[in-house]
Amino acid sequence: MNRVVTGAGYGLTDWLAQRITAAIMAVYSVIVLVVLLSGLPITYAVWKDLFSQGWMRVATLLFMVSLAWHAWVGVRDILMDYIKPDGLRLTLQVFTLLTIAAYLGWTIQILWR
């Protein structure tokens, strides 16, 4: 492969990560959908019990970590495409990262309360 030195990554890691995280989220989505549509009426007890299971907590955390990485690549792509002034783009990227970090922290707080 002919590579021009850019001083940073070439984007392959991000490209691959976006696809792998997508696959993880797809699997989780199908599992949750099956659980939700299994016919059990969703009462508070059922809902609370579902999210107190160890596997559900870990799976949900894996989903959110995948989402965080996936969304970072996606939102950064959007910002790189449409926001031309460097300062504004950098500001928005930092804001995006902080938002993602907050989402992750909140998720952990919700799951292990």
Place this chain on the structure above:
Amino acid sequence: MSPAAVKKVRPKYLSLQALLFEIRLPLPGWISILHRISGALLFVAIVWLLWMLDRSLSSEAAFERIRHYASLWPVKLALLVLVWAYCHHFCAGIRFLFLDLDKGIDKATARLTSGIVLAASLLLTAYLGWKLW
């Protein structure tokens, strides 16, 4: 040179009018931009969804309040839009994975799979909407 070629105005600058009414995106183009729009929408909506998850797990009374909240029609409508965004992002994403593997990149197949993605995500949305309420 044909007379039609002579009459064309060049260069052509993109105006809002041109973007809205003159340039027609082919179906795969629509799938692509909708993938982007649905992704951005979902990212922004996470804060709202996490808030609902947080409340719904905090206590029985809060769970019932969220259940009532989710039954209000504007909330239902917004949730349905998000369900569509998720389904579209999901289906279009699977199509893009196949494109990455060089599958279905000729024009006819690309248009066909675009139609399938559009229809499948709408059908899934309708099914989930019907199932969840």
